[in-house]
Amino acid sequence: MSVRDDVSARLPGGDAGLIVAVLLVIYAAYVLIGVGLGYSLRGQLNTIAVLTFYIGVFAMLALALNLHWGYTGLFNIGIVGFMAVGIYVMALVSKPLYESGGAAQVGGLGLPLVVGIIAGMVAAALLGLVIALPALRLRADYLAIVTIAMSEIVRFSFLSGELQQFQLLGERVGFGGGSGLILDFTDPLEAFFGFFGLWDAYLGFVDSFEVLVPNNPKPVVDGLVYGVVLLFFVAAFYWLLKRTGESPFGRVLKAIREDEDVANSLGKNTNRFKIKAFMLGCALMGLAGILWLMTSGAVTPNFFRPRITFFVWIALIIGGAGSNTGSVLGGAVFAALLYQGPRYLKNLVDTVLPNADAPSGFGPAIAPLISNFDPAPLFFYTIDSIRQLQLVFMGLVLIWLMHNRPEGMLGYRKETAAGIPLTAARARGTAETDGGESASGGGSDE
Amino acid sequence: MGIAETYTRGRQFAVARPGSVLLALVGIILLYDLLSGLATGQTSFSSVGSLVWDGLMRGLVIGLAGIGLSMTYSILNFANFAHGDFITAGAFSGWATTYLVAGLGRADVGALLLVGAGGSVFGGTLGIGVTGTPLAVAAGALVAGVATVVLALGIDRLVFKPIRDEDGITLLITSVGVAFALRYLMQFVFGSSVRGTTSQPPSISLYFVDGAVRINAHDIAVVVVAGGLMLAVHLLLQMTKLGKAMRAMADNEDLAQITGIPTERVVRSVWVIGGGLTGVAGYMFILWKGTLGFNDGWLLLLLIFAAVILGGIGSIYGAIVGGLAIGLTASVSVIWIPSAFARAAAFAVMIVLLLVKPEGIFSGRSTA
Numbered sequence: 001m002s003v004r005d006d007v008s009a010r011l012p013g014g015d016a017g018l019i020v021a022v023l024l025v026i027y028a029a030y031v032l033i034g035v036g037l038g039y040s041l042r043g044q045l046n047t048i049a050v051l052t053f054y055i056g057v058f059a060m061l062a063l064a065l066n067l068h069w070g071y072t073g074l075f076n077i078g079i080v081g082f083m084a085v086g087i088y089v090m091a092l093v094s095k096p097l098y099e100s101g102g103a104a105q106v107g108g109l110g111l112p113l114v115v116g117i118i119a120g121m122v123a124a125a126l127l128g129l130v131i132a133l134p135a136l137r138l139r140a141d142y143l144a145i146v147t148i149a150m151s152e153i154v155r156f157s158f159l160s161g162e163l164q165q166f167q168l169l170g171e172r173v174g175f176g177g178g179s180g181l182i183l184d185f186t187d188p189l190e191a192f193f194g195f196f197g198l199w200d201a202y203l204g205f206v207d208s209f210e211v212l213v214p215n216n217p218k219p220v221v222d223g224l225v226y227g228v229v230l231l232f233f234v235a236a237f238y239w240l241l242k243r244t245g246e247s248p249f250g251r252v253l254k255a256i257r258e259d260e261d262v263a264n265s266l267g268k269n270t271n272r273f274k275i276k277a278f279m280l281g282c283a284l285m286g287l288a289g290i291l292w293l294m295t296s297g298a299v300t301p302n303f304f305r306p307r308i309t310f311f312v313w314i315a316l317i318i319g320g321a322g323s324n325t326g327s328v329l330g331g332a333v334f335a336a337l338l339y340q341g342p343r344y345l346k347n348l349v350d351t352v353l354p355n356a357d358a359p360s361g362f363g364p365a366i367a368p369l370i371s372n373f374d375p376a377p378l379f380f381y382t383i384d385s386i387r388q389l390q391l392v393f394m395g396l397v398l399i400w401l402m403h404n405r406p407e408g409m410l411g412y413r414k415e416t417a418a419g420i421p422l423t424a425a426r427a428r429g430t431a432e433t434d435g436g437e438s439a440s441g442g443g444s445d446e
Numbered sequence: 447m448g449i450a451e452t453y454t455r456g457r458q459f460a461v462a463r464p465g466s467v468l469l470a471l472v473g474i475i476l477l478y479d480l481l482s483g484l485a486t487g488q489t490s491f492s493s494v495g496s497l498v499w500d501g502l503m504r505g506l507v508i509g510l511a512g513i514g515l516s517m518t519y520s521i522l523n524f525a526n527f528a529h530g531d532f533i534t535a536g537a538f539s540g541w542a543t544t545y546l547v548a549g550l551g552r553a554d555v556g557a558l559l560l561v562g563a564g565g566s567v568f569g570g571t572l573g574i575g576v577t578g579t580p581l582a583v584a585a586g587a588l589v590a591g592v593a594t595v596v597l598a599l600g601i602d603r604l605v606f607k608p609i610r611d612e613d614g615i616t617l618l619i620t621s622v623g624v625a626f627a628l629r630y631l632m633q634f635v636f637g638s639s640v641r642g643t644t645s646q647p648p649s650i651s652l653y654f655v656d657g658a659v660r661i662n663a664h665d666i667a668v669v670v671v672a673g674g675l676m677l678a679v680h681l682l683l684q685m686t687k688l689g690k691a692m693r694a695m696a697d698n699e700d701l702a703q704i705t706g707i708p709t710e711r712v713v714r715s716v717w718v719i720g721g722g723l724t725g726v727a728g729y730m731f732i733l734w735k736g737t738l739g740f741n742d743g744w745l746l747l748l749l750i751f752a753a754v755i756l757g758g759i760g761s762i763y764g765a766i767v768g769g770l771a772i773g774l775t776a777s778v779s780v781i782w783i784p785s786a787f788a789r790a791a792a793f794a795v796m797i798v799l800l801l802v803k804p805e806g807i808f809s810g811r812s813t814a
Binding site: 075077134135138140141142144145146148149150152153156157159160161162306307310313317360361362363366367385388389391392393394395396397398399402403406 | 524525556557560563564566605608609612614615616618619620622623624625626627628629630631633634635636637638744745748751752755784786787789790793796797800804
């Protein structure tokens with residue numbers, strides 16, 4: 001624990017330096033493996049763009065969850081429900097008006113993207129309010145059950161035929177039902193740069209990439225730039241939550257986490273604080289859902305299975321609940337090692353052994369092993385089913401973490417509830433007139 | 447005088463328990479809607495009867511599976527999210543046995559053991575059913591129970607025992623890890639397809655006011671098995687020392703240990719009883735609904751949680767009554783709302799009841 005904190009203290013830039021260092025190590029590892037296998041530059045850039053994308057979304061979601069669980073002690077396992085509400089409401093507001101003959105079965109209200117994003121966040125926050133009002137007064141594990149039940153209700157609702165298409169303000173709108181919803185609003189990057197009047201400059205910037213990536217560099221550059229935008233959002237989340245945590249409001253939240261009765265007896269209306277914190281976190285989860293899916297072209301309800309909630313929890317627990325830096329690190333490590341890692345591994349095996357045919361099921365895969373000790377089909381089946389097996393692996397990692405390191409990478413590093421830096425007392429020695437205690441536990445605080 | 451008193455008492459109740467009053471109002475409105483529908487002939491008695499019967503079957507399965515969850519919840523003090531995948535594991539092990547017994551010699555053993563993964567064997571072709579292949583079904587139910595007991599004990603030994611003294615949330619998070627590892631391991635082995643498992647069972651039509659309510663052989667099997675096992679658990683907990691020891695542990699584990707109760711042995715018995723019931727419940731669920739997929743247990747788990755919370759955690763009678771209530775809600779609610787929201791209605795009932803009576807219907811009684 002102390003070793004890790006020393007690392008963080010010795011790095012230039014402190015926590016930000018630690019995050020940058022971890023990101024650099026991750027990227028270096030991916031690039032080195034890619035170079036070793038002779039990947040093209042285009043492939044490398046794509047890998048990096050996808051990796052950055054997932055680091056960004058998982059870091060954002062882990063940060064939002066940290067506000068719930070790490071700061072306030074609210075056990076929310078319905079994250080994916082808030083993400084779904086965020087993107088669906090955003091699509092409803094921002095999709096262009098319905099035109100018959102188009103590819104999209106339903107239209108939207110045709111409002112600008114920013115309005116849609118805000119509407120999506122507000123909707124997610126309101127859903128959070130509806131959940132929080134009954135559930136917060138109950139035990140922590142009840143909140144868990146209510147939130148996960150809610151996330152499944154949200155998924156089933158979007159799957160249902162009743163919400164597939166309806167009239168709103170005289171427009172034909174809807175959520176598309178089980179067949180999904182086409183997100184045919186303006187390309188978010190175009191809207192983003194167009195807002196600043198920089199779209200043509202951006203296109204020129206893309207064209208300059210033809211030196212590196214001949215023929216059609218736009219998808220590659222778009223992916224990279226979108227990844228950078230996501231990292232900016234991560235930074236914004238981090239800043240917002242750090243500010244929130246250090247504010248008087250955040251101090252009450254931490255008091256609630258440590259002992260709700262004490263906070264209550266000091267005259268704080270803890271229920272109201274919990275509801276506000278819950279709603280803020282839900283809005284951020286909605287925003288993360290929007291940013292995750294707004295560039296994907298279409299969205300289906302079955303994307304929002306509880307496994308994504310499970311991913312975010314693993315990311316937070318890897319990093320260490322209670323620490324914003326830990327949340328970002330956890331999101332990055334989770335995305336690089338547990339989420340993208342196995343898929344990258346599959347690609348590697350496919351590159352090394354290009355002509356291997358995987359059996360279609362477990363039966364044909366295991367039969368040769370039993371009959372004539374041929375492990376190859378089982379191996380190829382395993383590689384082919386890596387998307388299922390990585391969930392098994394994540395489950396085992398979670399169990400291992402809870403057994404051996406429930407505090408995550410950054411130890412029990414909880415941000416202190418004091419408005420002034422406590423560590424300064426130690427630096428200045430014991431000459432303080434007000435009996436400045438050489439905060440022994442201060443070294444482990446931020 | 448009498449009227450004024452009643453009025454005063456009623457007003458006090460309304461002020462003290464606004465949730466209960468609101469709930470009663472909603473209930474009255476729904477009942478009125480149903481009765482007027484029945485009176486005008488828009489809703490037929492027989493369709494309501496069919497829905498109620500369907501809900502009872504679902505409720506029996508939920509209640510049976512809920513007993514195990516309720517026991518671990520009260521004695522080990524955590525919400526076990528792996529419980530749904532114990533159900534699935536029981537179902538797959540049991541159905542592999544049923545397929546093997548019913549189809550031995552008629553199809554490839556590997557395909558039978560994998561419960562016809564990838565469409566290699568079909569349950570309907572094998573003629574599986576309570577009446578068609580009674581031996582295979584009995585063997586399957588037995589194996590489902592035993593296999594789930596073994597699985598539950600193994601997972602307890604490896605995963606939950608080392609962190610027995612941690613708080614409930616730590617155990618809950620760990621159980622989520624177990625759930626995902628188990629579920630996707632099963633998907634890896636058995637495939638992700640949803641397969642039909644039974645052939646059409648024989649059924650009888652009971653005349654009910656204005657139409658027929660069909661009851662098939664598998665419904666009867668569910669009633670017999672679930673009812674019998676519930677009775678057996680009731681007797682076990684009432685008649686034996688184990689039941690008393692479990693109640694003592696649910697109350698205060700340290701005190702129970704000081705009084706000489708072998709707490710670890712009680713925990714093992716809890717996994718044995720709970721696991722066995724869960725496995726059989728999973729098997730009967732699949733027998734009743736006729737299809738099997740790797741997600742079935744998980745989807746049922748949320749309803750089971752609703753039932754257990756509704757009934758009051760730790761009470762097996764609560765689990766049974768809660769299961770019936772949730773099963774009935776999920777089935778009967780389609781009278782008023784679109785069927786896509788039936789599941790949501792069951793959760794809504796749970797949430798509303800949590801508001802009105804957070805400790806559940808059978809509050810204050812732990813285990814039996």
